[in-house]
Amino acid sequence: LRHFLSLDGLSRELLTEILDTADSFLEVGTRAVKKVPLLRGKTVCNVFFENSTRTRTTFEMAAQRLSADVITLNVSTSSTSKGETLFDTLRNLEAMAADMFVVRHADSGAAHFIAEHVCPDVAVINGGDGRHAHPTQGMLDMLTIRRHKGSFENLSVAIVGDVLHSRVARSDMLALRTLGCPDIRVIGPKTLLPASLEQYGVRVFHDLAEGLRDVDVVIMLRLQRERMQGGLLPSQGEFYRLYGLNTTRLALAKPDAIVMHPGPINRGVEIESAVADGAQSVILNQVTYGIAVRMAVLSMAMSGQTAQRQLTSESAS
Numbered sequence: 001l002r003h004f005l006s007l008d009g010l011s012r013e014l015l016t017e018i019l020d021t022a023d024s025f026l027e028v029g030t031r032a033v034k035k036v037p038l039l040r041g042k043t044v045c046n047v048f049f050e051n052s053t054r055t056r057t058t059f060e061m062a063a064q065r066l067s068a069d070v071i072t073l074n075v076s077t078s079s080t081s082k083g084e085t086l087f088d089t090l091r092n093l094e095a096m097a098a099d100m101f102v103v104r105h106a107d108s109g110a111a112h113f114i115a116e117h118v119c120p121d122v123a124v125i126n127g128g129d130g131r132h133a134h135p136t137q138g139m140l141d142m143l144t145i146r147r148h149k150g151s152f153e154n155l156s157v158a159i160v161g162d163v164l165h166s167r168v169a170r171s172d173m174l175a176l177r178t179l180g181c182p183d184i185r186v187i188g189p190k191t192l193l194p195a196s197l198e199q200y201g202v203r204v205f206h207d208l209a210e211g212l213r214d215v216d217v218v219i220m221l222r223l224q225r226e227r228m229q230g231g232l233l234p235s236q237g238e239f240y241r242l243y244g245l246n247t248t249r250l251a252l253a254k255p256d257a258i259v260m261h262p263g264p265i266n267r268g269v270e271i272e273s274a275v276a277d278g279a280q281s282v283i284l285n286q287v288t289y290g291i292a293v294r295m296a297v298l299s300m301a302m303s304g305q306t307a308q309r310q311l312t313s314e315s316a317s
């Protein structure tokens with residue numbers, strides 16, 4: 001790894017290495033995450049142009065657990081409000097000797113653009129770009145599934161709700177397919193599903209009860225109203241009536257099915273509290289595993305970036 005921008009095109013071996021590395025950071029039998037010196041002397045800079053609770057704070061924690069120095073730029077109080085561009089903001093942070101950027105941005109492709117054109121010598125980790133990708137969320141979802149179900153073979157996984165606007169759904173579908181999950185189901189109304197789902201090798205359902213039958217994993221998604229345009233979208237009440245996950249509907253899945261959600265959850269819109277807080281919910285485990293996955297990605301990307309820098313300096317001398 002050098003940058004970590006998307007799961008598209010990454011091999012099963014690499015995804016498995018990320019999961020194994022993340023697992024190695026978790027204390028056996030607890031939810032505690034180890035502290036290790038892998039990034040001592042390095043500076044990780046979080047630059048979030050969009051709001052975040054889980055991703056920003058778990059990246060901060062992950063960098064601290066790797067013994068890195070961490071800077072988090074509060075974009076809302078930064079000089080971007082005085083007209084400074086993304087390009088200039090990042091070039092200034094690079095001048096402060098940042099080794100890695102973790103970037104979240106509302107525009108799809110922002111992380112790729114930064115990696116290729118703005119600061120190519122800094123390792124760039126995508127913390128979510130528009131509707132495109134949220135690769136560390138995809139990997140922490142895979143770690144959650146592997147830790148609860150053992151492997152991806154023979155699993156049925158349902159992804160439910162607003163897939164159209166969800167970068168998490170895209171990253172999850174890519175990761176599940178690469179890791180060999182044989183039955184990936186996508187459930188939602190036509191207005192909230194993208195047209196090109198066949199490329200992900202998924203089965204599409206518009207009826208929630210039909211799609212949930214006998215699945216091992218249910219991944220619920222939030223209605224992403226901030227990305228919606230147009231009038232064909234359901235009201236929150238209508239969405240809950242047709243696609244909200246309640247205990248009766250969850251009973252259609254396997255008895256040991258797990259319930260996941262990337263957060264933030266909207267209780268009473270896509271999921272009822274009895275399910276979100278119930279025995280089958282692993283939503284908060286996902287958050288903990290996010291620290292370990294982000295440690296894995298940061299440490300692997302830093303190794304790749306260091307190797308690249310050595311190669312560049314050797315060929316220049």
Ligand code: CP
Pocket residue numbers: 051052053054055056128134137262263264
């Ligand atoms: N899952 C996720 O990306 O949550 P945040 O928006 O709070 O980071």
